[in-house]
Amino acid sequence: MVIGIVRPEQANQVLEALHRADIRGFSMSRVQGHGGEMDRVETYRGTTVQMGLSDKIRFELAVSDDFVDKTVEALCEGGRTGEVGDGKIFVVPLERAVRIRTGDSDEGAVTPVGK
Amino acid sequence: MIAAIDTGDTAWMLMATALVLLMTPALGLFYAGLVRSKNTLNTFMMCVAAIAVATVTWAAVGYSLAFDGDGALIGGLGNAFMSGVDFAPREGSTIPELVFFAFQATFCIITVALISGAVVERMRFGPFLLFSALWSVLVYAVLAHWAFGGGWLIAGGTLDFAGGVPVEMASGFSALAAALVVGARKDYGRQALLPHNAMYVLLGAGLLWFGWFGFNGGSGFSTGDPSVLAFTNTLLCPATTLVVWFALDAIRGRRATAIGAATAIIVGCVLITPAGGFISPGWAMLLGALGALPSWAIIAWRTRTRVDETLDVLAAHGTAGLLGILFIGFFAQESWNGVSDGLFYGNSAQLWDQVLAVLAAPTYAFVMTFVLLKVIGAIMPLRVTDREEATGMDVTQHGEEAYVTGEGAILLLPDDHEKVVLPVGDSR
Numbered sequence: 220m221v222i223g224i225v226r227p228e229q230a231n232q233v234l235e236a237l238h239r240a241d242i243r244g245f246s247m248s249r250v251q252g253h254g255g256e257m258d259r260v261e262t263y264r265g266t267t268v269q270m271g272l273s274d275k276i277r278f279e280l281a282v283s284d285d286f287v288d289k290t291v292e293a294l295c296e297g298g299r300t301g302e303v304g305d306g307k308i309f310v311v312p313l314e315r316a317v318r319i320r321t322g323d324s325d326e327g328a329v330t331p332v333g334k
Numbered sequence: 335m336i337a338a339i340d341t342g343d344t345a346w347m348l349m350a351t352a353l354v355l356l357m358t359p360a361l362g363l364f365y366a367g368l369v370r371s372k373n374t375l376n377t378f379m380m381c382v383a384a385i386a387v388a389t390v391t392w393a394a395v396g397y398s399l400a401f402d403g404d405g406a407l408i409g410g411l412g413n414a415f416m417s418g419v420d421f422a423p424r425e426g427s428t429i430p431e432l433v434f435f436a437f438q439a440t441f442c443i444i445t446v447a448l449i450s451g452a453v454v455e456r457m458r459f460g461p462f463l464l465f466s467a468l469w470s471v472l473v474y475a476v477l478a479h480w481a482f483g484g485g486w487l488i489a490g491g492t493l494d495f496a497g498g499v500p501v502e503m504a505s506g507f508s509a510l511a512a513a514l515v516v517g518a519r520k521d522y523g524r525q526a527l528l529p530h531n532a533m534y535v536l537l538g539a540g541l542l543w544f545g546w547f548g549f550n551g552g553s554g555f556s557t558g559d560p561s562v563l564a565f566t567n568t569l570l571c572p573a574t575t576l577v578v579w580f581a582l583d584a585i586r587g588r589r590a591t592a593i594g595a596a597t598a599i600i601v602g603c604v605l606i607t608p609a610g611g612f613i614s615p616g617w618a619m620l621l622g623a624l625g626a627l628p629s630w631a632i633i634a635w636r637t638r639t640r641v642d643e644t645l646d647v648l649a650a651h652g653t654a655g656l657l658g659i660l661f662i663g664f665f666a667q668e669s670w671n672g673v674s675d676g677l678f679y680g681n682s683a684q685l686w687d688q689v690l691a692v693l694a695a696p697t698y699a700f701v702m703t704f705v706l707l708k709v710i711g712a713i714m715p716l717r718v719t720d721r722e723e724a725t726g727m728d729v730t731q732h733g734e735e736a737y738v739t740g741e742g743a744i745l746l747l748p749d750d751h752e753k754v755v756l757p758v759g760d761s762r
Contacts, residue, residue: 228372228724231525251741260746261733272742300721 225298233297256304340428353548354440360541367534372726374736380450404484451645452509496553498608506652508703518642539596564610567618572602574622604654663688
């Protein structure tokens, strides 16, 4: 299981990189977070605030072992800008995966079905 | 001969001026809906900036250069800084010159705002302010003089009721030049760049149409027949454009689209702008129907080119304004307008006068805008950096967001301002 947290403005690049690496199954969600980056200061009618949280996109990809490195590479390639705040990738073991439609489990569940 | 003030005319022109001013925030909504959410405020702010800058330049020299005297190319400086602009009517009008001044100012404002559509999502705010100031004087005031203020076009017989020359063709062809100089957005042609709020687009288009009744209906400067004709034509012409646009959308994509409809409203209003007080209601409806085709085709074609004229000012305003001007040359009808017939009614000279306008105005607007932006670009960068473009114009240009949630926002007290940019959780 690979979890990648990237900048929203890099999300499209990540999608392209994943597509090129033939990684098709994933979910993504909008999250807010904070790493080491500097905060933005915004002013609304005299109220000055420091925005501590930045919008990020969180990719979750359940992949078989052979695909882990390719996935990590794709996330890095698509998500990197070189500035602080590019995000993180976490690789964690997955106990079990089930494809709801067929009941296939584990490797069978995360391998895309050919057309 | 100085005519007397007419209270009815003055009342309507006061109202019409407010209607036209409303069109600029309406355009802000229309444009803001068409861009990505991270650029909402900046896009709207360009329209607000036009109100700010163009009003000041108009009062300083723009009005004078456009409307003082009848020099062939440009007016004088007799009315600079609103000198002599007071309660007395201008020659040949029945409203105080102050009202005439304000009404014309709103035209200059919206024209400057229109051009922003070509450079949204990437042009820095500062250079845009400078560009607005210079363009409103060097391009708008000059073309307004040609078409309205006694310059060579109006003196030669070219008919332009409400601004096909200085507003529509000028903004459209300037937009093309601006898009070429500023360059495409970095993601253009690589990613889908979609409108973020179609409801803003529709609301903006609706308010623009509403304001356009003042724009066209006020361009007779009275409550007389030309104003009444233009007012009703402003209802008829966009309606037929909408019907045809639905059909074109349906033929290409099997569905009529909402953003297509919003665009059709604008195109229809632009088509009737130059011709409003000169053609019969029947011809106005035909103009709306025929005029939909080129604008629709250019929008469909432009997105496949490398020219990122982002919000299609050329197709919606330049082309449609040009067609409206030409249409007068064919179908103007003296029995309706009391001024002149077109080719169709036996006066081929009128068509030639109209052709002169569609050759001269776009050329002048395009060349001047191109040079102006090249010069500004030599002094300061026109664009934000790629990194800032990716982050979004709202945060980088204005330090605000349109859709701020407030989560994770820490209030800075006045004496905290020096120690900004702290990581969260630090020393607080």
